[in-house]
Amino acid sequence: MxxxxxxxxxxxxxxxxxxxxxxxxGMSVACIEKEPQLGGTCLRVGCIxxxxxxxxxxxxxxxRHDFARHGITLSGVKLDLAQMMKRKxxxxxxxxxxxxxxxxxxxxxxxxxxxxxxGKTAEGIAVSVEKAGGAPEALSAKNLILATGSxxxxxxxxxxxxxxxxxxxxxxxxxxxxxxLVVIGAGFIGLELGSVWSRLGTKVTVLEFLDRILPGIDxxxxxxxxxxxxxxxxxxxxxxxxxxxxFDKKAGQCVVETADGEPIIAERVLVAVGRSPNTENLGLESxxxxxxxxxxxxxxxxxxxxxxxxxxxxxxxxxxxxxxxAEDEGVACVEHMATGYGHVNYDVIPGIAYTHPEVASVxxxxxxxKAAQTPYRKGVFHFRGNxxxxxxxxxxxxxxxxxxxxxxxxxxxxIVGPRAGDLIAEAAAAMEFGASSEDIARTCHxxxxxAEALKEAALAVDGxxxxx
Ligand code: NAD
Numbered sequence: 001m002x003x004x005x006x007x008x009x010x011x012x013x014x015x016x017x018x019x020x021x022x023x024x025x026g027m028s029v030a031c032i033e034k035e036p037q038l039g040g041t042c043l044r045v046g047c048i049x050x051x052x053x054x055x056x057x058x059x060x061x062x063x064r065h066d067f068a069r070h071g072i073t074l075s076g077v078k079l080d081l082a083q084m085m086k087r088k089x090x091x092x093x094x095x096x097x098x099x100x101x102x103x104x105x106x107x108x109x110x111x112x113x114x115x116x117x118x119g120k121t122a123e124g125i126a127v128s129v130e131k132a133g134g135a136p137e138a139l140s141a142k143n144l145i146l147a148t149g150s151x152x153x154x155x156x157x158x159x160x161x162x163x164x165x166x167x168x169x170x171x172x173x174x175x176x177x178x179x180x181l182v183v184i185g186a187g188f189i190g191l192e193l194g195s196v197w198s199r200l201g202t203k204v205t206v207l208e209f210l211d212r213i214l215p216g217i218d219x220x221x222x223x224x225x226x227x228x229x230x231x232x233x234x235x236x237x238x239x240x241x242x243x244x245x246x247f248d249k250k251a252g253q254c255v256v257e258t259a260d261g262e263p264i265i266a267e268r269v270l271v272a273v274g275r276s277p278n279t280e281n282l283g284l285e286s287x288x289x290x291x292x293x294x295x296x297x298x299x300x301x302x303x304x305x306x307x308x309x310x311x312x313x314x315x316x317x318x319x320x321x322x323x324x325x326a327e328d329e330g331v332a333c334v335e336h337m338a339t340g341y342g343h344v345n346y347d348v349i350p351g352i353a354y355t356h357p358e359v360a361s362v363x364x365x366x367x368x369x370k371a372a373q374t375p376y377r378k379g380v381f382h383f384r385g386n387x388x389x390x391x392x393x394x395x396x397x398x399x400x401x402x403x404x405x406x407x408x409x410x411x412x413x414x415i416v417g418p419r420a421g422d423l424i425a426e427a428a429a430a431m432e433f434g435a436s437s438e439d440i441a442r443t444c445h446x447x448x449x450x451a452e453a454l455k456e457a458a459l460a461v462d463g464x465x466x467x468x
Contacts, residue, residue: 003123004028004141006334009115009282012040013323014314015147016099018330023106025338030139031108032115032129037092038099040149042323045169048095050192052088053172054354057199060084061356069393079200085173111137117144117283117310125287125309143309143337146297147330148282150275150315155184157244157257158271164247164254165269168193178202178267182256184242186213188353189272191229195355198234205235205264207242207256209273214353216320218365218414220400225359225416228396232356245269277316302342303333311337325349348431352421357397360424363412363431366402375405379437379460381453383417385467388448394418399457401437408436408461419450426454437461 005027008015016038019031037044063077103110113131120126123140130136152160152167160166171181171193177200183190186208198204206213213229213236214222230236241259248255256264277295284291287307292298297305297312304311311333314326328344336342353359369376382398383389397417403410413427430440440458445451456465 004030004109004139006030006143006145006337007032007115007125007127007139007141008145008147009127010040010147010149010278010314011035011038011099011110012147012149012314012326013042014149014326014330015040015145016103016330017327018145018147018313018334019108020102020106021331022334022338023108025334027334027338029106029108030111030141031103032111032113032127032139034112034114036112037096038103038110039092039096043095043099044092045172047323049088049092049172050168050189050196051354052091053084053196054192054356056084056087057196058356061199066393079177081175081177081200088172111139113137114281116281117286119286120307120309127283143311145303145330145333146279146282146305146310146312146316147314147326148278148316149326150277150321152271153274153276155242155245155271155273158184158242158269159246160271161247164267165245165271167271171197171268171270174268180205180266181268181270182207182245182254182264182266183270183272184245184256185272185274186210186236186238187215187272187274188351190270191225191353191355193270193272194234195229195232198232203235204233205237205266207240207258207264208236208238209241211239213238214359216365217351217353217359217361218400218412219367221359221361221414221416224397225353225355228357228416229355245271275315275321279316302336303329319346320349320351322349322351345432348428350424350428352424354421357394357417358420359416360420360427361412361414362424362428363410364402365412365414366400369402369411374411376402376411377405377408377437377461378402379457379462379465381456381460381465381468383450383453385456385465386448386450386453388450389418389453391448392418392450399423399453401440401454401457401461403437403458403461408438410435410437410440410458413454413457415454417450417453423451423454426451 008031011033113129118126125144128136180203183194183206244257313329315321332342350362379401384395402412437458445455459465
């Protein structure tokens with residue numbers, strides 16, 4: 001095959017988006033992906049299936065506990081877990097098929113197999129595509145993007161068995177509702193999947209090493225979420241370091257040991273203590289790329305590695321392991337390749353936990369501002385003062401706007417409350433345009449909407465919220 005303009009290894013949100021944008025810009029592009037489905041962890045065993053189960057389990061919980069308040073009496077509400085899982089699988093299949101269609105539309109060549117760098121030649125960067133049971137295929141291109149994502153981080157003493165002691169992949173397809181589940185780690189995955197099974201009737205105990213949940217999220221927001229999740233029935237043990245977990249075959253149960261205290265017994269264990277970059281077996285040594293001590297690939301401002309023409313984006317480089325961060329990096333990387341311009345604003349990357357209610361955050365936290373001794377003013381507005389939240393019967397939570405103490409420029413917005421994940425888009429757009437809290441406060445927000453809570457929080461920065 002003649003040399004291509006670009007090879008992308010990995011078809012997750014970083015890789016597939018980079019491939020599409022590169023094709024739009026006129027490049028000849030090949031994408032190598034070892035899984036038969038496109039879309040990476042996010043589409044196959046991450047964001048999309050978890051959101052499908054979060055949606056279904058929330059409806060189940062609502063039907064059981066909240067409809068009566070709306071004057072709707074239901075009886076005989078039953079869980080059909082097999083159907084819930086089938087719908088989740090259909091959502092995944094539709095999404096991955098959608099990417100396949102986009103690849104065809106953009107004439108992206110697709111190779112199924114493991115991509116490995118083999119060196120630099122006169123034709124450019126050389127790669128072999130290794131296929132199970134077949135001879136490897138050699139490809140080369142002017143440029144190459146490594147977008148191989150990440151895998152679940154292991155925990156010493158905890159042997160994953162792909163069943164009882166598993167990761168999010170297993171927790172997305174339990175065949176029956178476990179009576180009890182220990183979740184190790186109170187980050188995004190632990191809280192989202194813990195919520196799913198808790199709503200479906202499992203007794204969920206979350207063990208977290210830190211003295212708080214959701215590390216990196218504004219502490220006041222995380223603390224409010226902790227109280228809400230406890231009210232929903234999830235149990236939390238903070239400042240608890242898990243040292244070992246095993247499945248006791250004889251007793252038919254999992255035993256989880258911590259640095260102090262009695263062992264905890266559960267039917268299943270979900271390990272959610274972070275993710276590690278997939279940078280092994282990529283042939284990096286063949287071109288002289290050296291990963292950092294955390295296994296990440298060092299890159300410069302425009303995602304180029306130490307080797308000219310080889311780029312890396314997403315979970316294999318520094319920064320938060322988020323699908324939308326990887327997507328934006330993919331676009332910026334190929335736009336820079338094609339035009340000399342391409343940029344990601346790392347100060348405005350939203351983060352969302354799809355719990356109920358949702359937690360969403362963008363920009364600096366109050367802790368960040370205190371640590372940097374940045375002068376700031378703070379406006380908080382509680383959803384109980386918002387008419388739409390009352391109509392929804394979802395008044396837990398608040399919006400917090402942090403603005404610079406002298407310039408009023410918005411530095412961070414943090415939300416715990418209904419549809420926070422959608423509301424944060426306005427916050428991110430405002431910050432991208434360099435808005436002041438006054439700008440948000442003076443923007444006409446439709447009534448009655450949840451978004452009015454953001455306007456009120458912006459007004460509260462200046463002590464003039466109307467409904468609190
Ligand atoms: P995380 O980093 O969000 O949280 C892991 C938690 O485990 C931390 O709170 C950590 O303190 C705790 N922990 C570590 N070792 C421990 C031990 N021995 N005992 C007890 N607790 C321990 O990681 P995650 O939830 O596994 O998510 C992985 C990645 O995937 C993250 O980067 C996250 O951003 C991403 N993700 C994002 C979303 C989303 O955007 N909604 C959803 C899922 C995953």
